Amino acid sequence: MKVRGFFQPLTWFTGACYLFLYLPICVLVAFSFNTSRFSVVWRGFTWEWYIKLIQDPLVLDALKNSLIVAVVAMILSTIIGTLTAYGLYRYRFRGKTVFDGILFLPIVTPEIVVGISLVIFFVLIHVNLGLKTIIIAHVAFDIPFVMLIVRARLQGMDRTLEEAAMDLGADEWTTFFKVTIPQLLPGIIAAALLAFTLSFDDFVITFFVAGVGSTTLPLKIYSMVRLGVSPKINALSALIVSVSIILITIADRLQRKSV
Amino acid sequence: MENTGLRKRILKFFNRHENLRSFGVLSPCIFWIGIFFLLPLLFMATYSFLERGLYGGVNWLFTWENYTRFVDPLYLKILLRTFRISFLTTVILLIVGYPMAYRIARADKRWRNILLFLVILPFWTSDLIRTYAWMLILRDTGLLNGLLKYLHIIREPLSLLYTEGAILLGLAYVYLPFMVLPLYASIEKLDTSLLEAAEDLGATPFWRFLKVTVPLTKSGILAGSLLVFIPSVGVFVVSDLLGGAKAMMIGNLVQLQFGPARNWPFGSAASFILMTIVLLAVFGYLKFAGGKEALEEVR
Numbered sequence: 193m194k195v196r197g198f199f200q201p202l203t204w205f206t207g208a209c210y211l212f213l214y215l216p217i218c219v220l221v222a223f224s225f226n227t228s229r230f231s232v233v234w235r236g237f238t239w240e241w242y243i244k245l246i247q248d249p250l251v252l253d254a255l256k257n258s259l260i261v262a263v264v265a266m267i268l269s270t271i272i273g274t275l276t277a278y279g280l281y282r283y284r285f286r287g288k289t290v291f292d293g294i295l296f297l298p299i300v301t302p303e304i305v306v307g308i309s310l311v312i313f314f315v316l317i318h319v320n321l322g323l324k325t326i327i328i329a330h331v332a333f334d335i336p337f338v339m340l341i342v343r344a345r346l347q348g349m350d351r352t353l354e355e356a357a358m359d360l361g362a363d364e365w366t367t368f369f370k371v372t373i374p375q376l377l378p379g380i381i382a383a384a385l386l387a388f389t390l391s392f393d394d395f396v397i398t399f400f401v402a403g404v405g406s407t408t409l410p411l412k413i414y415s416m417v418r419l420g421v422s423p424k425i426n427a428l429s430a431l432i433v434s435v436s437i438i439l440i441t442i443a444d445r446l447q448r449k450s451v
Numbered sequence: 452m453e454n455t456g457l458r459k460r461i462l463k464f465f466n467r468h469e470n471l472r473s474f475g476v477l478s479p480c481i482f483w484i485g486i487f488f489l490l491p492l493l494f495m496a497t498y499s500f501l502e503r504g505l506y507g508g509v510n511w512l513f514t515w516e517n518y519t520r521f522v523d524p525l526y527l528k529i530l531l532r533t534f535r536i537s538f539l540t541t542v543i544l545l546i547v548g549y550p551m552a553y554r555i556a557r558a559d560k561r562w563r564n565i566l567l568f569l570v571i572l573p574f575w576t577s578d579l580i581r582t583y584a585w586m587l588i589l590r591d592t593g594l595l596n597g598l599l600k601y602l603h604i605i606r607e608p609l610s611l612l613y614t615e616g617a618i619l620l621g622l623a624y625v626y627l628p629f630m631v632l633p634l635y636a637s638i639e640k641l642d643t644s645l646l647e648a649a650e651d652l653g654a655t656p657f658w659r660f661l662k663v664t665v666p667l668t669k670s671g672i673l674a675g676s677l678l679v680f681i682p683s684v685g686v687f688v689v690s691d692l693l694g695g696a697k698a699m700m701i702g703n704l705v706q707l708q709f710g711p712a713r714n715w716p717f718g719s720a721a722s723f724i725l726m727t728i729v730l731l732a733v734f735g736y737l738k739f740a741g742g743k744e745a746l747e748e749v750r
Contacts, residue, residue, distance in 0.1 A: 203554060206551050216585055217584055223587060232594050273480070275479060279476035298488055302687075304685055305495070306488070309492050309494060312495050313491035335480055339480075364472075393575075393578075417692065421587060433576055433577070448564075
């Protein structure tokens, strides 16, 4: 197959696709350091917008909310998702296929549908919208992702180690905590980091289930964008993208680590 | 020590009942997804058949009206636009994503992982921010207009933002990884000896591609198309930021009803229609691509 060469059109085309994927993000980051407020012309390097950002109490408040939501949602969804992956791997029961299909639903359901159905639900059961409702919603959409990642790890796991532990007299409980979990750990941490990122970045669902005073960073960005493009948004966006990139890179490394 | 005694007793109980044990492990998930995902969907479906009350509430009276309103040309137009844009996005990404996935699959092993990672990275980063980045490029005083002016190609800025074209571009940008990843997975598994056989038997590259490569990577093509079409139909952020009020899609209609219009039953009906389209697409896909393995492919 003659597609490997550097001078092949296919290689150039693919290169252009990568440029398409990354150029807008690079533009965003570059603009966040631009002295000029309104123009696209480069007028010099500045930290001004980042300094303005950390001096804005509303942004800091949103950051605090985002961190609370993402950390709590990460912990809960990692525990529940890992248990679910283990349960589906370990046991056979009637309705397993249906259960699998239902877990697939939150992934394919449009976020806006999830958002409005939850807001109807919370209003009907008289729960006030706030951080609590955001966390509940985030855990619900994080669980299937954690489940998938941990499950992939489980499928690549050496099952004989579990059997050996059981043969040597360990009960299922001990085997799970002393043999299964340590083997799964890189996968679980990767899943947790991705759950954190998903939750930290989520806009659409949060938009519907957030209440007064529970603005998260993406909500803050959205309300700023509605007022118009500004270098402050560029700086905030660049920061959030950097955090995501770091976490995703770590998660990717962990997932590649062999069992 | 009492703790271990209790633990042993619980374990013994569970040991005797495997079904109970599996239920114990799976119950947190069943509880959470059941109460905070499935039940709300049921509530939404119910709401879509209720009459709109004063001040954004509902009257608990049954009506079809929220659905019959979609016969109105205004709303039909939104539905059609949503379909048109989602379909076009899928086709464009298939054309762009296939060669890209093919090239990645044929890259040196040490490059392949990096290239793949560079596709996965945007997949996990914020859609909102990635869409906003395009606003910087496309707006009247944005990068592209600035560049064109600098090169003396145009005098007056082109209105690129708030058009259907901008939505298409934004969707293609945001969902490119969704197309490339499943395509890559199926192209990578492709048995190259079959391609060589086709070549030896005299197939031209074009026919070899059409008759051998495409059928063998059908699962990836279907999975990628599904993964692009579904979120495109339900999109809200991209069409809101890049399309504005002129190019509304279903997602924006839903948001409008739950926001300023305060007509929750109508918004629920629109949302229910959206959900139905998605489920039909998934079932159609499963039927086409063949059940459980097809689901695995999507993952």
